Amino acid sequence: MTNLEETIQKCASGDRKAQTTLYNHFAPKMYGVCLRYSKDATEAEDNLQDGFIRVFTKIDQFGFKGSFEGWMRRIMVNTSLEKFRKSNHLYPVEDMMVFESIQYSEETLSGISADDLMKIIQQLPPRYRMVFNLYAIEGYSHQEIAKLMKITEGTSKSNLSRARVILQKKVIDDFGLEKNTVTTTLC
């Protein structure tokens, strides 16, 4: 894609060719985002489809103030969160738990593929998956997550903590990693 700004403007005026170009350029990255928030590929495809429709219908509202990719990514995340909210998954867990933070060496990490980790993250219960993604990968604060998901900060922290425990256990079980260093933190 030679000129992103021009393509965006053409998309805003309904130019189908520009829409195809934009889709081809961003779809793989956005599919990656959707996959992280979904339980499987089918759900991710649904979210990607709805997200892109939203992108194209709202593209005229993009003010060229920040990164377009960031704007798109937020739309994909919001679409996934809305879908999650609609399905109304309830995990009323508020308790805090002690999480053992394990550090992994570069050497051991190189043996784990992204696809493997994706499978692990998709197996998380939906609310844990959402919170973990938002906090650990997107970089949102617990306060922001609480607002986005309409939960309390305490719930957000608790969900993150539980997500970490599950993920860590999975990584150790699946890849047989040994603890290098153990630090105990309270989330």
Add this chain to the structure above:
Amino acid sequence: MLNENKNIDQLFREKLGDFEKTPPMYLWTNIQGKLNARRYERRIAILKTLSVAAAIVLAFLAGWWMTNPTGKDTFQQNSVAEQRSVNRNVTPSANVNTATAEVLSVTSNQDTSGTAVIPPKVIRSSSTKLSSLATFAASTSFLNNENSSTVQKAGDVELFTSEKEFMDELHQNSKIVKKLSDWIADIRKDSIFPDKTDSKSVVIRPFSYSASDKPVTFAQNNPVKNNGRWSIKAEFAPVFNNQAQSNGQGSSAMYTNSQSYKPQESNTENTFSGGMIAGYKVSKRLIIKSGFAYNNIRQTTRNVDFMGVNPLYNVAANATLASTPAGQVNLDKMVNTRSGAILNADASLNYASKSLAENVLKQDIGFIEIPLQATYKLIDKKIAVGLTGGISTNILVGNKAILSENGENISTGETSNMRNVVYSGSIGFEVGYEITNRITLTVEPRLKHFVNSISSSKSVNYKPSQMAIVTGLTYSFN
């Protein structure tokens, strides 16, 4: 090497933060399809708004045109002038005509256009004089006879007879003729000046006397009937649908082996319709009407049978088909069907199956209806009663289907093989209450039946019947 170690957050962030994967090809096709559908829906919405706006503008323009005094006057003048010229040709030998010709010759000398005997401006600018002429003429004894009073009731053509007789009498009285000629000459002189006096035409006033010597007020209080013929009506109605159930393409034979599953149930929902109708009064009791209205049919189907299911995988084929009485619905996403829920194959070896979840399929089929109706008034008083019957052309403007599972919309699509144009017949019993001279409130229970099936598919026979309670507000241009 502690600083090279990563915790679980970092592990996932680094590996998945910029994870990319090419999505399946069909996804873009789906997105394009949805974008096209949205564009189509937006166009339809714009079209609906425009039609309503156009109808309002049309109603306003029609009202302005009908109630505009200048327009009315011109109409009256032309009608009188034409009738005069016709009469001149029809009865050339009568004595009466000699008198008419004599009077007309005074004006035609000044106006060579022939039929327009008295130019409109002349009449308007000189209305005061004509009124005085009328008063003068009315005061003469020969106009107070029985003949002229009966003539006045009978309308424009008869009025001319009155004029004929008027001229006949005038002919016998040369003094009056001379005076009249002078007046007409004066009128002509005045006509070069702009209109400063009463803008209302009085062209027929000299000929429309009543026996009670009130020529001027008569003409003002009794407008020409033709102007009261048009009316415009805004109508709104709750519509109750009643569709005689016909089996969809999933035949009942499928249930022979599937007693444990709930059979598919379909029912039509109640909707609303609204529109603008123009009416033209052909005679005192008969009104012909036409216009447009928006009307839709909504059908809800529960425990949907999904067609075209692959029995090996329990997954409906790429474009999922659901079978409903209004026809097959093409949905844009696959639906996971219940393992072992494959129903018997129908004659064409289509397999049907049930979904994993409780589901509801809603179909919304919208039409723009263009009716042609006739209303016959049985009682034409302050409270009027009439019978209305008509036929309508229904143009398909919307076709949407939404499948939801456990209250969540999971797939959209449309009912296949919908006809673009279907015809319907309607009959109604209208009760109207005249709020003012111009505004009438009507309530009309109306029955409507589709003459042909809304689906072009041979296996679907869907002719819904509708019962509407139409509330209307009619504005008459009288």
